[in-house]
Amino acid sequence: MNAPTRPLRAAVSAAELELSYGATTILRGIDFSLPKGQTLALLGPSGCGKTTLLRLVAGLLAPSKGRISIGEQIVADAAKAAFLPPERRGLGMVFQDYALWPHLTVGGNVSFPLEMRGVNKADREGRTLRALERVGLGGYGQRRPSELSGGQQQRVAIARAIVAEPALILFDEPLSNLDRELRETMVGEIGNLISSLGLTAIYVTHDHSEALSLADQVAIMRGGLIEQLAPPDVLIDRPATPEVADFLRLGCVAAVERHGETWRLVRGGAAIAAADAAAPDTTHALLPIAAIELVETSEAVLSGIVLRSQFRGDGHLATVQIGSGEDRGELQLISRTKLRAGEPVGLRIDPQHIRWFSSNAYK
Numbered sequence: 335m336n337a338p339t340r341p342l343r344a345a346v347s348a349a350e351l352e353l354s355y356g357a358t359t360i361l362r363g364i365d366f367s368l369p370k371g372q373t374l375a376l377l378g379p380s381g382c383g384k385t386t387l388l389r390l391v392a393g394l395l396a397p398s399k400g401r402i403s404i405g406e407q408i409v410a411d412a413a414k415a416a417f418l419p420p421e422r423r424g425l426g427m428v429f430q431d432y433a434l435w436p437h438l439t440v441g442g443n444v445s446f447p448l449e450m451r452g453v454n455k456a457d458r459e460g461r462t463l464r465a466l467e468r469v470g471l472g473g474y475g476q477r478r479p480s481e482l483s484g485g486q487q488q489r490v491a492i493a494r495a496i497v498a499e500p501a502l503i504l505f506d507e508p509l510s511n512l513d514r515e516l517r518e519t520m521v522g523e524i525g526n527l528i529s530s531l532g533l534t535a536i537y538v539t540h541d542h543s544e545a546l547s548l549a550d551q552v553a554i555m556r557g558g559l560i561e562q563l564a565p566p567d568v569l570i571d572r573p574a575t576p577e578v579a580d581f582l583r584l585g586c587v588a589a590v591e592r593h594g595e596t597w598r599l600v601r602g603g604a605a606i607a608a609a610d611a612a613a614p615d616t617t618h619a620l621l622p623i624a625a626i627e628l629v630e631t632s633e634a635v636l637s638g639i640v641l642r643s644q645f646r647g648d649g650h651l652a653t654v655q656i657g658s659g660e661d662r663g664e665l666q667l668i669s670r671t672k673l674r675a676g677e678p679v680g681l682r683i684d685p686q687h688i689r690w691f692s693s694n695a696y697k
């Protein structure tokens with residue numbers, strides 16, 4: 335007989351969360367529930383409220399409305415004026431600027447959370463060494479933070495965040511001070527650490543690839559709201575709104591209108607699909623990069639002029655202008671060969687890959 339399936343226990347959750355500074359509302363209607371052992375990335379443009387949400391979970395800010403729970407415990411409830419300070423929430427935190435104490439050794443920095451919890455010296459030394467070994471800095475305990483590189487300092491901050499085996503670890507743009515190559519290495523290292531220690535994590539970033547490669551769930555935030563909360567593959571396959579598709583740079587989001595038997599681009603006027611491909615209230619279409627193909631002019635559904643071309647790992651990303659004057663639009667596609675600016679090209683769009691949006695919902 336199969337064991338009954340138990341719902342996954344939320345390690346951290348928020349309900350109807352809101353934060354205002356005076357009359358200005360910064361976050362509204364935030365709801366999420368993250369199961370134990372999962373990573374949630376908060377992804378969105380500058381100023382959308384990612385850090386504010388993380389600070390609410392950390393206990394560095396109190397909500398104006400709503401509740402936050404960590405494990406079984408309600409750590410903030412605006413209606414009941416209940417609020418647990420950060421040191422009683424069982425958290426580890428890693429910040430963008432590392433926030434190491436310069437006057438302490440690396441070992442002193444890492445063992446500090448254990449000292450705060452009253453762990454005895456022998457245990458502290460053993461656990462500090464193990465945490466430093468986990469981040470590849472086993473021999474660095476006696477150094478000062480100033481004697482380490484940026485990447486090493488961030489590893490020390492990560493060791494300090496995990497040393498007390500917290501129920502939840504919070505990362506606030508931890509890699510944004512590092513160069514790109516090191517960032518890519520460290521995303522992999524953080525991912526391995528999270529899964530090998532079975533950590534539950536919330537990770538704030540404005541970097542798409544960091545969020546999509548690390549997280550089980552990604553919350554796309556915009557203007558103080560969570561616009562969509564979903565696993566990375568769902569976000570890519572089924573963005574909920576044109577804004578999410580545009581933010582994730584999944585392709586071109588274009589206004590469309592129905593003309594008799596076809597859907598046409600408002601700008602450029604090209605027919606892209608049959609009328610029955612989308613619901614009557616459709617207003618926009620996502621034309622994913624992978625859905626657009628370069629073809630001989632004789633086979634083309636629409637023609638355009640190359641505006642620019644930029645090399646990416648998988649080919650040349652070309653931006654092509656379709657239509658002209660007031661009516662012009664842009665499409666993007668991947669070409670194996672480099673296209674020259676000003677070159678005329680023929681294009682075909684695979685209607686199967688088009689995503690349709692109505693004015694208020696994903697279709």
Ligand SMILES: Nc1ncnc2c1ncn2[C@@H]1O[C@H](COP(=O)(O)OP(=O)(O)OP(=O)(O)O)[C@@H](O)[C@H]1O
Pocket residue numbers: 355360378379380381382383384385386387540
């Ligand atoms: N103490 C404050 N008083 C008033 N407004 C604030 C305060 N702190 C933040 N804000 C505003 O709240 C909004 C959200 O800020 P927040 O730092 O959470 O954004 P973010 O998404 O983390 O941005 P970034 O990626 O640039 O760090 C911004 O408009 C910011 O100006």
